[in-house]
Amino acid sequence: MKQHHVTVGVDGSPESRAAARWGAREAALREVPLRLVHAVDWLISPMAPQPGREAADRWADEALTDAAGDVRRRHPGLEVSTRCLSGRPAAALAAEATDAGLLVLGSRGAGALVGFLIGSVGLSTLVATETPVALVRVSDAPEETDPIRYGEIVLGLDIHEAADKVLAFAFEEADRRGCALRAVHGWKMPGFYQYAPFFDPENEREVGRSVTVMLDDMLMPWRHKFPSVSVTHEAFEGHAGEQLVQAAASADLVVVGRHLRHSPLGAHLGSVAHAVLHHSAAPVAVVAHD
Incomplete structure (x- = not known):
């Protein structure tokens, strides 16, 4: 049976970079494409000045380009695509995950608690989709060298x-x-x-x-x-x-x-x-x- 692609939500943060790297390894394991998506939070009113939208678009393009370049260097044979979504991030990510085999999101570490600070977007996305969701945090451990153990x-x-x-x-x-x-x-x-x-x-x-x-x-x-x-x-x-x-x-x-x-x-x-x-x-x- 054909496997679905792996989708990763990225926003330019270290947490999303960790999620993209983890998602790329997962896609390589599954031998499926990787899709990097950025959801633009249109809190900007339609009546807002155009420069605000242009800045948001530039940020989205940079976040996607940087993440795609990073994972392509690490996995030269992996098929990687990018997509910019508009709308509320949680709803947009949940909709994007519909045809994915796995959705990967980054999360901040919770300090001494070790675990995750999910935030409203991550939590809302998680409960809004039936697709499996992986939460990945930035690790303090050094990067694994190939082959990954x-x-x-x-x-x-x-x-x-x-x-x-x-x-x-x-x-x-x-x-x-x-x-x-x-x-x-x-x-x-x-x-x-x-x-x-x-x-x-x-x-x-x-x-x-x-x-x-x-x-x-x-x-x-x-x-x-x-x-x-x-x-x-x-x-x-x-x-x-x-x-x-x-x-x-x-x-x-x-x-x-x-x-x-x-x-x-x-x-x-x-x-x-x-x-x-x-x-x-x-x-x-x-x-x-x-």
Whole structure:
């Protein structure tokens, strides 16, 4: 089946440069074209002076030209195209991502928190598209030299939900990178157990064993489908987001899911995806699923 291209949102910042480089490596791995896009935020009124629009156009052209030149130097054989979008950035990027296999966005690091400061545009784009979205931050680590050594992928799973799209994305990424995949699930005992007068620790251990078996069963069909991928799995007792962040401390990529369902206040990220995005040093791929 023909793979879709990889789209990267660029704006001339160091964060978008990191996203473009990461997206270019991903496109090369997938053997698909790379599309660099810049969304012009037309806060400028139609009645605004023409020089304002001209400056915005020049900025867009420079951001796209610089990013394209950088990735072409790094990947001479990669097909790279650029596109300038008009309209609100979140809506424009989400629309542009419709026919992409992956949308890549840059994000500022959150200082001591290590993870991401997404901002309203990134968050709005993420929840507005069904295309998988990867968030990439500027790394303090030195640039990798060729050939790139791909590390472990960490996958956050909820065993109580169907997540075939999330599983497919994670296994395909591990397969094309030739790296290991570690699946993680966080669980907690029901709240009433802490008030039980005769709490038996064996009940907790039994729940832990059952959860581990369920996690293994969930992964089994994908192990058969991707026999070359080395897979491990862990079920932790505790908050899923916190456990996943700890597991992902040295990961090359973290994969989490988000529901396509909307709340009365609109689409939103779940607590696990939110925690990982705000505290993970590694790139995070968010995959929408039913």
